[in-house]
Amino acid sequence: MMDKRLLSLVPEAMRHVLATVGWQWFGLLANIALVWGVVDVLVSAAAQGMDAVVRNLPLIALALAGKVAASILSQRSSFRASERIKFVLREKIYRKLMRLGPSYTEHVATAEVVQVSVEGTEQLETYFGQFLPQLFYAVAAPLTLFVVVLPLSWQAAVVLLVFVPLIPLTIMMVQKIAARLLSKYWDQYTQLGDGFLENLQGLTTLKVYGADAARHERMNADAEHFRVITMKVLRMQLNSIVIMDAVALGGAAAGIGVALFQWADGALPWASFLLIVLLSAEFFLPMRTLGSFFHIAMNGMAASKKIFRLLAAPEPPARTAEARPGDAVTLDHVSFGYDDERTVLHDVSLSVPRTGLVAVVGASGSGKSTVAHLMAGGSERYRGDVLIGANQVRDISEDSLARHMTTVRIGSYLFAGTVRSNLAMANPQAGDEQMWAALDSAALSDFLRGQQGLDTPIDDEGANLSGGQRQRLALARALLHDSDLYVFDEATSNIDVESEERIMDVVAALAQVKAVVVISHRLANVVGADCIHVLEQGRLVGSGTHEQLLDSCSAYERLWSSQRALEQYRGGDRHEAR
Missing domain, CATH: 1.20.1560.10 (ABC transporter type 1, transmembrane domain)
Incomplete structure (x- = not known):
């Protein structure tokens, strides 16, 4: 019933435990004195009357006060x-x-x-x-x-x-x-x-x-x-x-x-x-x-x-390598599984140059987000090489990796506070001008100027904003971070078309000066990418531009055709509804 490991974790807690026991014991002594006084009153009352009560009254009063004090002090120590x-x-x-x-x-x-x-x-x-x-x-x-x-x-x-x-x-x-x-x-x-x-x-x-x-x-x-x-x-x-x-x-x-x-x-x-x-x-x-x-x-x-x-879980060795500005990201014959039963990626090789837009596409469950997960150093159990410059991503310190790379995911988390406090998380030294510039780039400044500006309150998880506004605020925060590599992992999912188009315009402009990776299930967003990598059931089945893949990759051509047909069908429905 006593674990020495627990006691060794907080040795000073035992001092308070023993103090609690001490006050409880003092309360017991006070109770014994109280009982003694009451018994003396009961036994002597018939012969001595009020004299017995008066004689024992100080003892009874002190005992009651002692019990109360002991109870309060033991609870405090506890x-x-x-x-x-x-x-x-x-x-x-x-x-x-x-x-x-x-x-x-x-x-x-x-x-x-x-x-x-x-x-x-x-x-x-x-x-x-x-x-x-x-x-x-x-x-x-x-x-x-x-x-x-x-x-x-x-x-x-x-x-x-x-x-x-x-x-x-x-x-x-x-x-x-x-x-x-x-x-x-x-x-x-x-x-x-x-x-x-x-x-x-x-x-x-x-x-x-x-x-x-x-x-x-x-x-x-x-x-x-x-x-x-x-x-x-x-x-x-x-x-x-x-x-x-x-x-x-x-x-x-x-x-x-x-x-x-x-x-x-x-x-x-x-x-x-x-x-x-x-x-x-x-x-x-x-x-x-x-x-x-x-x-x-x-x-x-x-x-x-x-x-x-x-x-007691084994800790990985200390990461001491540094990601340097301009380091490219390379996956070389990478295989990975979240458990021992199923492999998610099979011998995947791709690279991200220092600038430009690279896309990773495929059907749901093909391993797209796993690629982003490994790039961000989310796991060390991969086989093969995930390199930033000449260093394995698992050897790069968390601080250096966080400075080098920014990931914007679907439903990026917004904290309760204000627009300013959320943006300051990316760059605590950023001034108002820098924050407004980032909001302008994310096409959110007009909306916020009509509210309370940078002091606009934000509920937990951005519950008081629309889906598009939440993602654009997350995008503005990412832009303020000013890292060398940006990974957008389904960052435009579940938002309206107008917000999606604005975000993709910002992504395209960012790719002119930064390395940008877009993970997307919607191919229309990545048609203009410098290189598109196609995954199917965890395997890389094609790489190239949009036009090259339509001619050479059947998996990409199927995805493109099915999405085009679906979008045209929805467009026809909207047209008929009008």
Whole structure:
């Protein structure tokens, strides 16, 4: 129930844990004093009347004040312990992900990272703030009470103390079953979260291909499995609580029974009997409370295993190479698969010159976005060479790679704030004139001048903008970055035709002075490219200009013909509608 690795992560948290135990123990002493005073009042009231009350009133008042102070201070120490562990764990997870880089998904799923960073650390916050202090206090409290009761009746003290370990023995028996059950619970939990995130991110694709109903049924099945395992966990917890209550009540009854027989025989004074009766429950309450925290501890330990597995993931060697201005990008006989079961790219070779427009086209699932992913250093598991200049992309430092390359994807993320704050992320030193120039190039300045200019508020993910406006703002941000290479990965998907044309005009102008790669499923956007690379089922099946590919590449000719026919059909519909 205690993992030394957790304690070593935040050694200063143990100071707050021990402080919490200390204040709880002080509260126990105050409670003993309170009970002592109350018993003296009850025993002496018949003979001494108000004198007994007055005599014990200061003790009772001080004991009550001590209990209140101990409760407040123990909660404060508990909060400090839990707050520290949550902060440290999340910081370590974040820094680990930064060291792993974009390829962290090769070690752990994004959904699992989110879950252990949020829910997992919350469980460990409770583990450190409540369970660990209660674990130590549950040992100290019965021993303290044993010392208090022993002079009154050693028989009752021994009986009460003997029953106390039966509760942790019950916990240990349940733990053997619970450890396996909670491991399955967390596996189902992360699997459900992973599936939900994947479905949410690919919702548009699922709708386009009519696969949303099947995914919906699959997610319902996963949710049902999670419900079943959750109910099993709750049933295990409730059963363990019933058993612990039976042991605690039975132990208290046994101790009181021994004291009762002694009092009936005249071997125990009435005051001592009352004191034992009132303190007997205190023997078991700390351990009983510990049992109620048992499921929290088990959840925390299950979560910690996943956290330590992430923290122990092998890190790639430090990247020290630098991308220099003007370095060209080359893929030489590159093969790649996101897992060991399916290869996405097969022996692909292509190059991106220092300036000009290069396009990568193909049907959905042909590997276009994977090419962009590898160019941006998104994975190190490729075979072959992905070079920027003379250096492998996996050897180039993240900072240098970020300066050298800018990627604009479909649905580029906009942060809550203002237009200015979003643009400043690309170039913190950019002035208002530079920002307006970038907005002019992206054909967004006229709209923003009619709003609040650079101080126009932006909602999270740009929810208060249209799809075209979001993409044009993302484009303006990319232009401000002023890198050597720009990769537009389906950057004009799901936006109106007018916005698409404006963005492509900016891309064409940019290609006059920069290296530009356009990943697109719509061939009309890349007709004027200097070189078009055609992918089919992960293989490069053609390279050349638009005219050359129409004559020499059947895959390109099929794509072109089908898209032209579809666009003419839609144009006819619009014409008839008019």
